[in-house]
Amino acid sequence: MKARRRIRSVAAVLAVGSLVVLTAACGGGVTRRSDAAGGASVEQIDKYLLAPASASRIDPAPGPIETDPITGATLSLPYKGAYAVPDGPIGDPSKTYTVCFSQALIRHPFPVALRSSLMLEAARHPNLKVLTYNTDNDPLKQVQDLETCAAQKPDAILVWPHSIAPLTPEIKKLTQQGFKVVGMERTVATSDYTSWIYLDDEAETKAMADAIAEKLGGSGVVAETSGAVGSSPQIVRSYGFKKELTAKAPGIKVVTTTPTDYSEAQGFQVALQFLGSPQGKDIKAWYVHSGTIALGIQKAMAQLKRTDIPIYTIDGSKQEVQAVQGGKITAITPHSPLIGDVALRLAIMAIEGKQVPKDLILNQDELITQSNAAEILPKAWGTLGTNTGF
Numbered sequence: 001m002k003a004r005r006r007i008r009s010v011a012a013v014l015a016v017g018s019l020v021v022l023t024a025a026c027g028g029g030v031t032r033r034s035d036a037a038g039g040a041s042v043e044q045i046d047k048y049l050l051a052p053a054s055a056s057r058i059d060p061a062p063g064p065i066e067t068d069p070i071t072g073a074t075l076s077l078p079y080k081g082a083y084a085v086p087d088g089p090i091g092d093p094s095k096t097y098t099v100c101f102s103q104a105l106i107r108h109p110f111p112v113a114l115r116s117s118l119m120l121e122a123a124r125h126p127n128l129k130v131l132t133y134n135t136d137n138d139p140l141k142q143v144q145d146l147e148t149c150a151a152q153k154p155d156a157i158l159v160w161p162h163s164i165a166p167l168t169p170e171i172k173k174l175t176q177q178g179f180k181v182v183g184m185e186r187t188v189a190t191s192d193y194t195s196w197i198y199l200d201d202e203a204e205t206k207a208m209a210d211a212i213a214e215k216l217g218g219s220g221v222v223a224e225t226s227g228a229v230g231s232s233p234q235i236v237r238s239y240g241f242k243k244e245l246t247a248k249a250p251g252i253k254v255v256t257t258t259p260t261d262y263s264e265a266q267g268f269q270v271a272l273q274f275l276g277s278p279q280g281k282d283i284k285a286w287y288v289h290s291g292t293i294a295l296g297i298q299k300a301m302a303q304l305k306r307t308d309i310p311i312y313t314i315d316g317s318k319q320e321v322q323a324v325q326g327g328k329i330t331a332i333t334p335h336s337p338l339i340g341d342v343a344l345r346l347a348i349m350a351i352e353g354k355q356v357p358k359d360l361i362l363n364q365d366e367l368i369t370q371s372n373a374a375e376i377l378p379k380a381w382g383t384l385g386t387n388t389g390f
Contacts (some may be wrong), residue, residue: 048164048189049232051198055359058082065378068116069123073318076379077117077338079362083345089127090348097156098129099347100149101340102142104162104186104231106134108262109292109317110337113381114160114184118340125348137228137261139166146170156180156194156347158340163230164189180350184343187232191358195346197339198361201233204333205240207367208312211331212285213249215310220284221253223309225270225297227262227289234259237289237314255279260293267296275304288313291320291332298328316368317382325373332368338381 063080067073091097101118105111115132122130131154133145139162147170149157157179161167168188175181175192184197212222224241226234238256245252257274260266267288274280286309288294294313301307310330313320323329339362346356368376 048191049187049236050202051196051200051361052359055198055361056357057361057363059363060365062379066120068113068381068383069119070112070116071383073381073383074378075113075116075338075381077120077341078336078365079339079342082342082362083349083356085121085125085345085348087124090125091127091352093127096127096129097351098131098152098154099156099158099344100131100133100146100152100154101158102133102135102145102149103160104135104137104139104142105262106136109319109382110262110290110315111160113317114337114340116340116381117338118158118344121341121344128348130344135162137162139163142167143170146174150174150177150179154179155351156182158182158184158343158347160184161186161188163228164232164235165230180347182343182347182350184339185233185337194350194358195343195356196359197343197346198359199335199339200361200364201236202240204314204335204364205237206244207333208287208314208331209241209244209248211367212287212310212312213245213252215330216249216252216284218249219251221255221282223257223274223280223283223286224254225257225267225274225286225288225293226259227293229259234289241287254287255283262290262292264292264296264299267293268300269296271297271300272304275300275306283309285309285330286311291315291317291323291329294329295319295323298323302328316376316380318377318380318384319382321368321373321377321380322384324368324370325377327370330369334364334366334368336362336364336381 060078061081063077065074065076068075103111122128135141142162143166157174168190171188172190172192181193182195183193185199226238228234242254258270260270288297291313294311298311312331314333314335316332316334320332324332349356
């Protein structure tokens with residue numbers, strides 16, 4: 001019976017994930033939704049979306065402030081000491097090792113920072129070559145990229161997957177072909193991989209729900225705006241938030257807006273449309289799945305003179321932290337993309353035949369508010385330049 005339930009659960013997750021290729025829908029409701037925009041049912045939040053109970057955990061141990069090799073901005077790698085690999089050549093010093101790095105998005109601050117953290121580690125190893133593949137928010141293109149990568153017979157493959165359905169069979173196939181595969185942050189519905197790095201989505205959504213419940217005193221209407229439909233963050237951030245909010249403050253109602261592609265531009269457009277609708281007139285807080293979307297929503301609120309609505313979001317780029325410092329965003333729960341260095345070190349260890357954790361959770365830092373934003377700003381990822389989204 002348990003096995004059958006698991007199969008149905010995975011099938012449901014894949015069904016939701018496949019919708020990202022076909023449509024972007026708008027939905028509502030608080031719990032047990034199975035539509036693409038409204039979140040996922042209890043059965044869909046299984047071991048393939050959240051880290052297994054057996055996963056190893058490590059706390060942040062920030063390194064010194066460094067220069068981002070892509071943007072030239074400052075940042076601090078929050079897990080610089082985790083699974084350390086000595087500077088210098090890896091494996092056989094006379095050999096050049098190749099690693100493919102496949103990313104789900106391009107022209108967006110999160111994947112830029114993810115690649116920056118990986119490049120900072122790669123620069124420490126002269127006989128390591130990194131081949132980077134970036135898709136333009138296209139999961140099928142990412143599958144093609146991974147096939148191109150595999151044809152070059154790399155020593156390891158690192159992947160930040162777009163969405164569940166299209167990438168699951170590809171990750172599984174690459175692992176079964178003998179490639180060392182290290183995934184990060186977003187998930188797929190298989191355990192066929194060498195190692196996977198999770199961020200603590202449950203703790204992050206709980207922090208958001210608790211902060212909003214306290215702010216609203218247990219009653220009112222909250223707007224929720226998600227990112228790409230079918231991606232694991234979209235599913236777990238909706239489900240986890242609603243689950244905690246229902247338990248903490250059942251008197252608070254959640255209404256969902258049209259989803260976005262995680263860009264500031266779409267956040268702006270979605271907010272303009274929503275704030276002009278009947279549903280948008282009475283909201284008391286806004287829960288946003290990503291800080292980049294939140295920046296667009298804040299601009300729409302300013303244009304419509306609705307800046308009285310507190311915004312709560314997830315991520316923590318420099319622009320977002322600065323917005324908190326200036327009172328434009330109320331709070332951010334950190335969700336750092338600066339994990340590429342950890343993924344590369346795990347790949348190096350696997351290449352060298354060393355044991356690596358199958359599943360690893362990276363605990364996140366405390367909530368970012370006006371009280372600590374100034375301290376966090378120089379260490380945060382991204383730049384303070386204008387972000388126009390995709």
